[in-house]
Amino acid sequence: MGEEKAGEKAVSVKGKWDIVEDKFIEIFSSPKLAIFIFIILAVLSVFGTVIEQNREPSMYIAAYGDKWYSVIRGLGLTDIYHSWYFSLTLMLLSVNLSVCFFRRLPPKWRLIKDKTVVMAEDAILRQKNNAKLNHNISLQDIKGAVSGLLKKKGYKVMTAETGSDVSIFARRGAIGRIGSDITHVGLLIIFLGAIIGSFLGFKGFATIFEGETKRIPNTDFELRVDKFWIEYYDDYKPKDFFSTLTVIDKGKEVFQKTIEVNDPLKYKGVWFYQSSYGQAWDRVSKARLYVYEREGGKFVSEVVTDFGKETDVPNTNLKLKVVGFVADFYYDTASKEVFSKSIEHNNPAMQIEIYEKGVLKTAPWVFSKYPEAFLDKSTKYFIEAAGYQAPQYTGLSIARDPGVNIVWVGSTLLTLGLFLSFFVIHKRIWIKIVDKNNKVDIYVGGNANKNKINFDKDFANLVNELDKIGR
Amino acid sequence: MINSFLWVDVTFWLYLTSCTFYVLYSFFYKNNTLGILGTVIAILGLATNTLGLVYRAYEAGHAPFANLYESMLLFTWATVLGYLMMEFKYKLRIIGTFVMSIVFFSILTIVWLLPYRYQNIDPLNPALQSLWLEIHVMTTFIGYAAFAISFGISIMYLIKNGVEKGNREGNLKGFFARFPDLNILDDLNYKSIAWGFPFLTIGIITGAVWANYAWGTYWSWDPKETWSAIVWLIYAGYLHARVTHGWRGVKTAIFAIIGFLSVIFLYWGVSFILPGLHAYA
DSSP, rough: OOOTTHHHHSSOOOOOOHHHHHHHHHTTTOHHHHHHHHHHHHHHHHHHHSSSOOOHHHHHHHHHHHHHHHHHHTTGGGGGSSHHHHHHHHHHHHHHHHHHHHHHHHHHHHHOOOOOOOOOOOOOOOOOEEEEEEESSHHHHHHEEEEEEEEHTTTTTEEOSSSSSEEEEEEEOGGGHHHHHHHHHHHHHHHHHHHHHHHOEEEEEEEEETEEEEEOOOSSSSEEEEEEEEETTTSOOEEEEEEEEEEEEETTTEEEEEHHHHHOOOTTTTTEEEEEEEOOOOSEEEEEEEEETTTTOOOEEEEETTTOEEETTTTSEEEEEEEESSEEEEEEEETTEEESSSOOBBBEEEEEEETTTTEEEEOOOOEEOTTSSSSSOOOSEEEEEEEEOOOOOEEEEEETTTTHHHHHHHHHHHHHHHHHHHHOOOOEEEEEEEEEEEOOOEEEEEEEEOHHHHHHHHHHHHHHHHHHHTT | OHHHHHHHHHHHHHHHHHHHHHHHHHHHHHHHHHHHHHHHHHHHHHHHHHHHHHHHHHHSOOOSOOHHHHHHHHHHHHHHHHHHHHHHHHHTTTTTHHHHHHHHHHHHHIISOOGGGTTOOOOOOOOGGTTTHHHHHHHHHHHHHHHHHHHHHHHHHHHHHHHHHTTTTTOOOGGGGTOOOOOHHHHHHHHHHHHHHHHHHHHHHHHHHHHHTTTOOOOOOOHHHHHHHHHHHHHHHIIIIIISSOOOTTHHHHHHHHHHHHHHHHIHHHHHOOOOSOOOO
C-alpha cells in the first residue's frame, strides 16, 4: 500500500511498529515457513497413524505399558489431531495462507488488469521472446491479418493506431496467474467450514428397534423405525441394509424415507445414515423352551412363548414367563444386578418365572450355552432355553454439520485453483507495426508466466507465421 | 476360455517384453528399432490391460476397483497410458526404461506375489456401492500414476547427475548416452507432479464427499485419509520448494522420490499395516 507514497515516506524514519509489521509479513509470506509447516503437519500426522487414536486406556497400557501410556497421554498423542500444538500449527498455516494471499494478489491483479497496448520498439525487443521482421506490404494491408492471426490462436487482441504505426496487445490465460491464490483461499474456506462444523455441528449414534420411536438428541423431533431389513448376496455376505424411517415432528408424521448405506435421510439439517445393525442384547421377542423331568430327564413338552407373556406348559400344571434377557451374562456382585457385558451374544441367558398351580415358585436365570449350570430344585422340572429370537435394531449415525457445504465450496475453489495454476498460462504479446513507405517493420515481443519452454515454441511459430503473411 | 486372468497374464508378458526392449534400447544406443519395439509392445500391453479391466468389470458386475488386485491393474494401466502420452509428446523414449520397469514390477507383484485370496472377485460391500467409487478411484490412480512417472524421472536425474559429476568431459557413452539433459528431466519431473497433484487432490476430495454420504463425516482421521493428507503435504512442499523457493535438480528429485515412497506406503502400507475403515485397497 505504501508504494504511491514512497516519495514522502523515504524521508521519515520507519516507526517501530512498521518494522515489526514488515518483519511479520516477511516471515509469514515466506515459502520456507510454508514448507516448514507442511513438514510439521506431516510428521504429527504420521504419529497419529502409528499410535492409534482415541482408544480406551487399557489398550494403550497393554501396548505400551503404564509408564509410556502416561507419557503418550501427557503429550496428547492419543488424540493428536485435537491437541493444542496441532491446532496451533493449523492456525500458523492459516496465517501464512492469508498473509501470502494479501501480499501476492495485488501485484498479480495489476498485471492481469494491465492493458498497456502501446509499447516502444526497444521495450518490445527487451521482452523474453522477441523478433523483428519486415514486409513489403502496406501498413493498412497487414494490420488486419496480424490481429486475425492472434485471434485465431485464442488471444484477446487490442489495438491502437497512429498515422504511422499500429500497436497490438494480445493476451490470454491471465486468470492462470491467480490460480495459486484461489487454491489458498479454497484451503482457508475449508478450514472455516471445519471450524464451523466442529462448533455448531454434532455427531451421534442411535440404535432403534423396529417399531420404536426415539427422540433425537439435540433436535426437536422424533424418529420412528418402521422396518429394517438386510439383503444378502448368494454367499450370505450382506449386500445392503435398509431402514424405513418416519420423521415425527410435533406429534405429526411429516416425512418417510427408506435409507440404505450411501443414501441417508436429511431433515432440518440433520442427516441419518444407515451405519450398522444388530440383535438386541437386552430383550427377546420369542423364546423356545424345553421342559424335562429333573429326575430321569424325560422330555415333557416344548413351549414357544412371547417375551413377558405367561404361557401354559402342556401336560403339566406349570406356567412359564420369560421376564429377562441378557446377551452376554454378567452378575455384578456389588450391586447384585444382572446385566449384559457387551452387545455380543456371547453368553445369552434368560430369566424365567415358573408358576406352579398359579403360584410363582421361582425365577432362575437359564443359560442357552450352559443348560445345566445352575439347577433349580424348587419344582420337579428342568427347563432348557432351546432358542430365542432377538429383535433386530438398526444402527444410525446422526450428524449435523452446518460447515459441510462451506467445505465443499472451499474444495471446489482449491481444485479449480490448481488447474488454473498448472494448466492456464498467462501469455502476453506486444506487436508494433511501423510504416516505412509501403513497407513495414514489425516488432514482436512476448512472455509467459510459466511453461516457458513451450512458449518458446509457440512464439517461434507465431514469428514464422507472421513472416509468411503476404508472401 | 477367455477371462480377465488370461488377459492379465498376457499383459504381464507384454509388459515384461516391452520393459526388456526398453532396457536393451538404452544399452545398444545406436539401435532405434529396439526402442520402437518397446513402445509398440507397451501399446499392445495397454490394450490387453484394458481388456483385463473390462473383462474383470464384466465378470464382477461392478467397476473393477474394489480390491488391491483390481486397483493395481488400474495403476499399471494409468501409468502406461500416461507414459505413452508423454513419449508421444516429448519423444524421450529412454524414460520408458525406467517407467516400464516400475510398471513391470507392479504387475509382477500382483501376478506372482499377491496371495490368491486377493485376486478373488468379491461382492461389493454396502459402503462401496456408489457412483463415487469410480470417480474417487479413477482420479486417485491418475495421481498415483503421474507420481510413479515422476519417480522414474527423478531416479534418472540422480543417476545422470552422479555420472556427469564423475565424468567432466561430458561425452557420455553407452547406457547414459540417451539420457535427456538434466534441466529437461527436472522440468518433466515437475510436469508429472503438476498432473499428479490436482488429481490426487480431487481423489481426496471425492473420497471426503463419499465418506460424508456413507459414514456421515467427511474427514475422520482414518489412516488412509491421514496418509493421503501426508502425501498431499509432501507434494505441496515440493511445489512450493520448486515454484516459489526456486529449488531445482537434486533436491527436488529427492523430494519427488520421498513423495512416491510415501505414495507406496499410502497405497500398500496403510492397507496392510494400519487398521482402518478403508480396508479394501
